[in-house]
Amino acid sequence: MTLLALDWILMLEKLILIAIIVFASLGIALYTTFSERKVAAVLQDRPGPNRAGPMGLLQPLADGLKLIMKEEIIPNSANKALFILGPAMAMTAALMTCAVIPWSSSVELFGRKIDLQIADINIGILYVFGVVSMGVYGIMIGGWASNNKFSLMAALRGASQAISYELAMGLSLIAVLMLSGSLSLKTIVDQQMAPGAWWNIVYQPLGFLLFFICAMAECNRTPFDLPEAENELNMGYHQEYSSMKLGFYLFAEYVNMIMSSAVMASLYFGGYDIPFLDESTLAPNMAAILGVLSLLTKIVMFLFLFMWIRWTIPRFRYDQLMNLGWKKLIPLALVNMLVTGAVILWQQG
Amino acid sequence: MQQQKVQQEYNYCKVIIQLNRWILYKFVFLLSALAIFSAIMVLVSKNPVHSVLWLIVVFFAISGHYILLNAQFLAIVNLIVYAGAIMVLFLFVIMLMNLNADAEPRKNWWMKLAGVVSGGCFLMVMVSLIRQATELSGKAALMKTGDIGLIKNLGKALFSDFVVPFEISSVLFLSAMVGAVVIGKKD
Secondary structure (H helix, E strand, O other): OOHHHOOHHHHHHHHHHHHHHHHHHHHHHHHHHHHHHHHHHHHOOOOOOOOOOHHHOOHHHHHHHHHHHOOOOOOOOOOHHHHHHHHHHHHHHHHHHHHOOOOEEEEEEOOEEEEEOOOOOOOHHHHHHHHHHHHHHHHHHHHHHOOOHHHHHHHHHHHHHHHHHHHHHHHHHHHHHHHHOOOOHHHHHHHHHOOOOOOHHHHOHHHHHHHHHHHHHHOOOOOOOHHHOHHHHOOHHHOOOOHHHHHHHHHHHHHHHHHHHHHHHHHHOOOOOOOOOOHHHOOHHHHHHHHHHHHHHHHHHHHHHHHHHHOOOOOOOHHHHHHHHHHHHHHHHHHHHHHHHHHHHHHHO | OHHHHHHHHHHHHHHHHHHHHHHHHHHHHHHHHHHHHHHHHHHHOOOHHHHHHHHHHHHHHHHHHHHHOOOHHHHHHHHHHHHHHHHHHHHHHHHHHOOOOOOOOOOOHHHHHHHHHHHHHHHHHHHHHHHHOOOOOOOOOOOOOOOOOOHHHHHHHHHOOOHHHHHHHHHHHHHHHHHHHHHHOOO
């Protein structure tokens, strides 16, 4: 006899999965900040952080402790409620994306088949877009509530940039959806995993390039980090923030990077697929664990690519950024979409 | 004995179904209350930025209704287009104009009165229209059933049964876009 006809064990299972994934993403984000500094150090030929712990491995913990211990300052002229809401929304939106990403195939534990995906909803990838468009509010509300003209300018820049690049991102995504015929990320990954199937990157090289550029712009990464251009806007939209509220903004950027890497890996690089290996020959649990490792490897590669680009390429000017988004990426994405559609139609005869 | 047990099971099931339905309906009321409360807050807030933020909450509540009606695609598109894009543009304008609570112009009392009267008339027309509509009379909302809101069925319906209105509305959008560009040109 089940109470309320809910599968309570399923609820428990999902709650544990959510806890694991959220804490794992936060942990990875913590060490992404560290590797960002290390990668920067390597590219600039200097040692980088190496004081806290062996090879500086405890540096992110020290940074986190410092941020938490600092005094919280809310400016007198700020709008208090919205000032607090800003970083909270940025962080929530960043973490919510992880709900639809298929982290691996299912494992069998205690006689139950557990899917390593929080929710396989039929609008999967659109959910990601919805959450990303909510993330803009974190920046806008925080920037406006600070009551500082630099923060406001940065917030407006950030929001207009996010809206402009969301269009090109959506258009390049449509080509992938035409190939897969489904919005569910799980289905898209399964199609790429099927024996004899290629990863979507083979069919959509241009689409992937556009998607990657747009993802970089959505995460406010250099060369698109206009919202926090420190030589023009002091520190950008988080100018007035201190302590862990600042930490949330900085952290949300890294969580966003991880999530967009995971989405790109799932859409174009086969998700948890291990190349040149038929997973069905392995034991299910083994395949699931190797799948997680495979996806994490792909995510780490994307993160390194993000960092490499950040420390290599200078920032765009604002008009260049808008020209690139509206006059180059969107027409290219439209052409890509039309060509994909035409080829699919031609193949169907 | 056996029959009694089956009867008992059946009763249990009935209770559970009723409980589920009860929770679902409570959820409808919760979402409706949230929508109406935030809609009132949109009007009452002195600060225009707060009004816009409350309007976003209204859109979330409406999307929740869509999900209860099993129309996930509509729900998420409502969020992406309205809450995600259009409201951001609203915020842009309000933030750039730097409207403050004290900068709000005071209206005359007879203007307010006229507003209340015309708004009340409009409400009455709407309510009587909905009450008299033959398609709606004696029908309850279909919860978690019906699948016209799912993307596959919606796409098929839009591109087969409703293709002419769909294309005409796209022409309307195009003309609106061209109009905006013409108005927005510098000279």
